Amino acid sequence: MAKGIEIRGVDQVVKNLNRLGERVREETTAVVAETAERVVERAKALSPVHTGRLRSSIRVEGIVDKNGRIIAEVRAGGEGVDYAAEVHEEHPTGSKFIQKAVLATAPELPAALKRIWLREIEGKKL
16 A cells, blocks of 8 residues: 655745745836836937927836736826827937837846846845
């Protein structure tokens, strides 16, 4: 007759993994938010200026979780700045200013996320 194997501490391991996942998600959300603010700064520097309203309208609209993906929404425009999309897409001196800012900032994100994983998974002090 086969003997059973008793494993102790499984509940604690599951709790620890859940806490780890929560911490990583919280820290990842913070890193995405910080990165989005850098996108905003760069987009403002790249946007054409006539009155300054367009530049002032560039902002982080929110940080959202879409199906497990943490996404920052950077937008331009709003009340009195209904021309933002047209300027972004077509203006000869500032077209695609948000897109260019995202592309310039995106390379910073992997290193920041790697630091989170190293700290949380491997317990390294950074």
